[in-house]
Amino acid sequence: MNPADRRLPVVVGVYATEQALSLPDRDAMDLALEAVSGALMDAGLAPSDVDGAQVDWPGPGGVPGEGSSWARVLGRDLRWTSDSMLDNAGSRGLLKAAAAVRAGFADTVVVGGCRLVSRGTGPVGAGVALEFADVWGSYVVAQFALVAARHMHEYGTTSRQLAEVAATIRNNGTTNPEAMMYGRGPYTADDVLASRMVATPFHLLDCCIVGEGGAALVVTTAERARDLPHPPVAVLGGGMQYHQAAYANPALYREVGGLGRPAAERAYAMAGIGPHDVDVFSLYDPNSFEVIRQLEILGLCGEGEGGPLAASGAIAVGGKHPVNPDGGCLAYAWNGTQQMTLKVVEAVRQLRGTAVHQVAGAELAVVGNAGSGAQHYEMSVLGRMR
Amino acid sequence: MSRPVPVPTQLSRPFWEAARRGELVVPHCPTCGLRFFVPEPACPGCMARDWRYAPSAGRGTVYSVTVVHRAPGPGFDTPFALAVIDLDDGATLLAHVDAGDPGDVVIGLRVHVDFRALTDEITLPYFVPENRPSPSITE
Numbered sequence: 001m002n003p004a005d006r007r008l009p010v011v012v013g014v015y016a017t018e019q020a021l022s023l024p025d026r027d028a029m030d031l032a033l034e035a036v037s038g039a040l041m042d043a044g045l046a047p048s049d050v051d052g053a054q055v056d057w058p059g060p061g062g063v064p065g066e067g068s069s070w071a072r073v074l075g076r077d078l079r080w081t082s083d084s085m086l087d088n089a090g091s092r093g094l095l096k097a098a099a100a101v102r103a104g105f106a107d108t109v110v111v112g113g114c115r116l117v118s119r120g121t122g123p124v125g126a127g128v129a130l131e132f133a134d135v136w137g138s139y140v141v142a143q144f145a146l147v148a149a150r151h152m153h154e155y156g157t158t159s160r161q162l163a164e165v166a167a168t169i170r171n172n173g174t175t176n177p178e179a180m181m182y183g184r185g186p187y188t189a190d191d192v193l194a195s196r197m198v199a200t201p202f203h204l205l206d207c208c209i210v211g212e213g214g215a216a217l218v219v220t221t222a223e224r225a226r227d228l229p230h231p232p233v234a235v236l237g238g239g240m241q242y243h244q245a246a247y248a249n250p251a252l253y254r255e256v257g258g259l260g261r262p263a264a265e266r267a268y269a270m271a272g273i274g275p276h277d278v279d280v281f282s283l284y285d286p287n288s289f290e291v292i293r294q295l296e297i298l299g300l301c302g303e304g305e306g307g308p309l310a311a312s313g314a315i316a317v318g319g320k321h322p323v324n325p326d327g328g329c330l331a332y333a334w335n336g337t338q339q340m341t342l343k344v345v346e347a348v349r350q351l352r353g354t355a356v357h358q359v360a361g362a363e364l365a366v367v368g369n370a371g372s373g374a375q376h377y378e379m380s381v382l383g384r385m386r
Numbered sequence: 387m388s389r390p391v392p393v394p395t396q397l398s399r400p401f402w403e404a405a406r407r408g409e410l411v412v413p414h415c416p417t418c419g420l421r422f423f424v425p426e427p428a429c430p431g432c433m434a435r436d437w438r439y440a441p442s443a444g445r446g447t448v449y450s451v452t453v454v455h456r457a458p459g460p461g462f463d464t465p466f467a468l469a470v471i472d473l474d475d476g477a478t479l480l481a482h483v484d485a486g487d488p489g490d491v492v493i494g495l496r497v498h499v500d501f502r503a504l505t506d507e508i509t510l511p512y513f514v515p516e517n518r519p520s521p522s523i524t525e
């Protein structure tokens with residue numbers, strides 16, 4: 001980090017609303033407003049300090065789906081916005097906001113929102129009819145299962161290794177008071193293996209939870225961050241990869257097994273670091289297997305070696321490569337697209353030193369969103385500024 | 387409640403018409419020779435727009451499989467084997483493999499197409515293990 005780099009994009013505010021299986025007294029607009037207000041308060045900024053909003057606008061009010069609706073409640077004209085749910089969340093939202101800040105299109109961008117996907121009809125999936133997938137009962141869990149099954153076939157990855165991943169991350173959530181599954185554990189790998197089968201190789205406890213909640217973050221320049229309350233967290237690098245649109249075609253291990261590796265290599269190079277320099281990982285865990293795959297594509301081990309590495313204790317909070325100390329999507333929260341923002345929230349808290357399960361001295365964090373079954377990956381490298 | 391029924395589009399209508407006749411067809415690009423699935427508005431190999439459907443012999447190998455115990459909605463008999471099938475003559479598609487016991491469907495299993503009507507309009511290309519006879523395959 002060059003201290004003279006005044007436009008270095010930094011995260012200065014993060015916020016997560018309550019996360020629960022169901023929030024019957026809340027609607028998406030209410031949660032989005034709370035998330036934005038909370039992130040601004042955390043950043044020590046006023047609504048009128050914001051000149052960019054990549055935030056869901058579910059309505060009522062404004063025009064549902066139009067990000068520019070935020071201009072009215074922020075009380076000022078915006079210089080940057082987005083109408084895309086995926087651009088409003090996680091690494092992808094963060095990197096686009098950082099690009100806007102770096103380029104000077106905007107100075108302070110809020111990213112986040114809430115979309116209550118759990119209140120839709122039918123299974124959680126692409127959200128649109130998929131002609132050659134829906135008829136076969138293909139859905140998110142099954143698409144990821146097809147990738148996992150092939151990895152297991154090629155490399156001998158075992159169900160027990162998957163279960164060790166699930167138990168480790170679920171146990172982080174068991175002891176995180178903010179987590180949906182707080183107090184539910186502890187779990188052993190045997191508990192995971194004994195839970196009912198959803199889609200082979202995934203047992204119920206291998207799969208993430210589904211719930212409701214919102215989240216937001218604030219990105220600004222290093223210069224603007226100087227007099228703000230929290231130590232800024234720099235966006236040091238990032239990369240994205242889109243293989244094809246999600247879920248219409250089956251995810252094939254031969255095509256998406258390495259999904260995200262080139263993005264990670266670019267991101268590390270940008271940040272001037274290597275994978276073994278990273279202190280904590282905030283990774284997409286829609287299921288246990290996807291964590292194993294990410295250990296490989298993020299360069300922590302070779303292809304096919306992720307199962308033994310994950311099962312060795314490396315991903316525990318005190319391990320070599322801690323993954324999802326907050327409990328992740330397996331036990332903290334999965335709330336639709338904003339689960340991706342929760343990954344950034346946890347990484348920022350870790351780098352501030354304020355996480356519930358703090359990795360001692362964490363200076364560098366990686367955030368990974370989406371994954372093989374979804375056929376896209378967005379990765380960012382964040383660093384604590386000295 | 388029944389399972390989701392495909393709604394044919396401009397791109398897919400010939401596929402479903404062929405399936406109803408008991409024929410498996412896949413997009414084939416005469417410009418670059420690629421066979422692909424699902425149908426796209428342009429060839430994934432060369433972006434040519436004048437691809438045509440071409441017949442497939444309907445034989446292939448299971449590339450990956452998951453036995454789904456919890457269906458995403460009503461209308462499915464669980465458990466079922468949801469598989470990715472590499473066709474011998476090109477293209478890869480998603481389908482159920484009906485082997486009796488879904489646990490018998492494993493990676494590498496040789497399969498062939500077995501058409502089954504879902505509605506008056508939609509007939510689905512299921513697959514069955516190669517050693518099992520099917521009325522839809524004529525040698």
Ligand SMILES: [Zn+2]
Binds near residue numbers: 419429430431434
């Ligand atoms: Zn072509």
